[in-house]
Amino acid sequence: MGFLNFREFAFGFSLWVIVALVIAGSRWTRLYNSPALTSDEVVHIYLSSSLGPEGLADTLLTKGLLKRKKEFDWAVGTLHWKNFKAGHYQFEPESSYKELFSKLGRGLQDPIRLTVLPGYSQSQITQRIAQSFRFDSLSLANTLKDSTFLAKQGIDSTEIIGRIHPNTYSFYWTASADEVITRLLNTFQQSIAEKYKERFKELDKSVNEIVTLASIIEWEAGNDSEKDTISGLYWNRLETGMRLQADPTINFAVGERRRLTFKDYKIDHPYNTYLHSGLPPGPITNPSETSIKAALFPAEHEYLYMVASPEGTHNFSRTYQEHQRKSAEWREWIQKQYRIKRQRERQHDQN
Numbered sequence: 558m559g560f561l562n563f564r565e566f567a568f569g570f571s572l573w574v575i576v577a578l579v580i581a582g583s584r585w586t587r588l589y590n591s592p593a594l595t596s597d598e599v600v601h602i603y604l605s606s607s608l609g610p611e612g613l614a615d616t617l618l619t620k621g622l623l624k625r626k627k628e629f630d631w632a633v634g635t636l637h638w639k640n641f642k643a644g645h646y647q648f649e650p651e652s653s654y655k656e657l658f659s660k661l662g663r664g665l666q667d668p669i670r671l672t673v674l675p676g677y678s679q680s681q682i683t684q685r686i687a688q689s690f691r692f693d694s695l696s697l698a699n700t701l702k703d704s705t706f707l708a709k710q711g712i713d714s715t716e717i718i719g720r721i722h723p724n725t726y727s728f729y730w731t732a733s734a735d736e737v738i739t740r741l742l743n744t745f746q747q748s749i750a751e752k753y754k755e756r757f758k759e760l761d762k763s764v765n766e767i768v769t770l771a772s773i774i775e776w777e778a779g780n781d782s783e784k785d786t787i788s789g790l791y792w793n794r795l796e797t798g799m800r801l802q803a804d805p806t807i808n809f810a811v812g813e814r815r816r817l818t819f820k821d822y823k824i825d826h827p828y829n830t831y832l833h834s835g836l837p838p839g840p841i842t843n844p845s846e847t848s849i850k851a852a853l854f855p856a857e858h859e860y861l862y863m864v865a866s867p868e869g870t871h872n873f874s875r876t877y878q879e880h881q882r883k884s885a886e887w888r889e890w891i892q893k894q895y896r897i898k899r900q901r902e903r904q905h906d907q908n
Contacts, residue, residue: 593632593654594622600648603730604661605691608641610634613661629654638662643691645669645730668727673741675723675845676775678809682721682843692734700734710742712765719768719840720745749849756853765839771852772840776805776814779870784851786873790860799861801830801837809841 594600600622608616610633617623632654642664648657659665671689673682683701687694700706702714712720717738722745728737750757750764757764770791778784794801808814810826822829828837844852860873862880864887872887874880 591653592651593624593629593657594648594650594652595624596622596650598650600650600652602646602648602661603691604641604643604646606643609639610641613641633658643731666729666731669730670725671728671737672725673721673723673843675848676842678842679718682718686737689730690728690734690737691731697734697738700738706735706738710739712742713839715839716765716768717742718843719765719772721843722748723843723845724748749846753849753853760853766836767852768844768849769836769838769840771844771848772842773801773803773805774851775842775844775848776808777803777871778848778851779865779868781847783870784848785854785856786858786860787863787871788851788855789858790863790873792855793859793861795835797861798834800832800834803830805841806830806837809837 594617602616602620602622604613604616610630613633614623614626614629617629618626623629636655636658638658638661641658641661644664644666645668646660646665647667648660669689671686673685677685679701683694683697687697701717704714707713707717710717710720720742721738722741724744726740726744728740749768757767760767770788773791774784774787777787791801791803793799804817806828807817807821807824807830810824810828811817811821822831825832827833828841830837858873859875862874862877863871864874864880864884866872866887867890872883874883
């Protein structure tokens with residue numbers, strides 16, 4: 558009997574061990590191997606502030622990323638995580654609870670990429686940047702006009718748009734507006750101001766003057782190949798005492814890029830280069846390096862006038878008479894396009 562009882566005990570104990578191992582293995586698998594999130598694609602989680610387990614669960618549920626709330630509660634309790642830090646986090650679809658909680662709990666953020674393109678207005682740039690970070694557009698706008706902050710950077714509010722250097726940057730989503738703008742300004746300083754400092758000295762022009770001219774070239778040029786020619790034209794006007802008469806400065810003054818009217822050219826504004834001599838007070842956009850190089854190294858020629866061409870570039874002239882002829886050809890081409898457009902519209906209506 559004793560031997561049989563021992564066998565029964567041994568069998569029961571073995572069975573209990575097996576069951577315990579199965580349960581432990583199942584729990585280990587759920588914690589360390591099984592996907593914690595409901596997604597077949599890479600997941601991006603943004604936490605605007607630190608959260609506890611319930612706050613994180615609510616965030617994941619709202620985004621439809623949480624599989625089972627009870628399992629989540631069990632997992633977070635088992636792994637003893639109580640606080641998850643603000644930031645942007647990226648997870649593969651198969652990420653486990655261990656990976657999820659560990660990354661969020663330690664605040665191991667994944668960087669975001671910010672691409673700043675050239676030729677944008679300050680409001681467009683502000684909106685683009687603010688959409689990419691935790692701070693809002695108001696915070697960014699305050700930074701861009703903060704006289705104390707700008708003074709530390711050695712610039713004023715009229716100059717800053719030209720220093721928002723076009724590039725692709727890596728940031729943490731939780732970076733402040735001051736940190737982001739400081740980084741962009743530092744990049745401009747290294748990539749432009751330092752790189753071309755000898756040329757600024759040769760021309761005896763300030764960084765702001767060159768960037769201002771480059772910003773006009775940025776808006777005016779149909780493609781990079783004609784930028785140095787446009788630059789040479791503007792330099793010719795400045796050196797002969799002729800007003801710059803740059804249409805992009807009128808667009809800046811009226812607050813939008815559109816076809817200008819006769820009335821627009823009469824607007825009383827410091828950036829109206831048809832009424833005021835010399836360069837405007839500051840840049841009208843953030844120029845690319847190709848536009849800055851064009852401003853620094855203009856083509857040598859005798860052109861003083863230009864008019865748009867059907868190819869999307871410009872026709873250049875040395876004399877006003879030649880310019881009038883080319884302008885008439887441009888207007889004739891424009892009217893022809895209007896006639897073609899109206900004819901097509903009538904045909905469409907008839908069909």
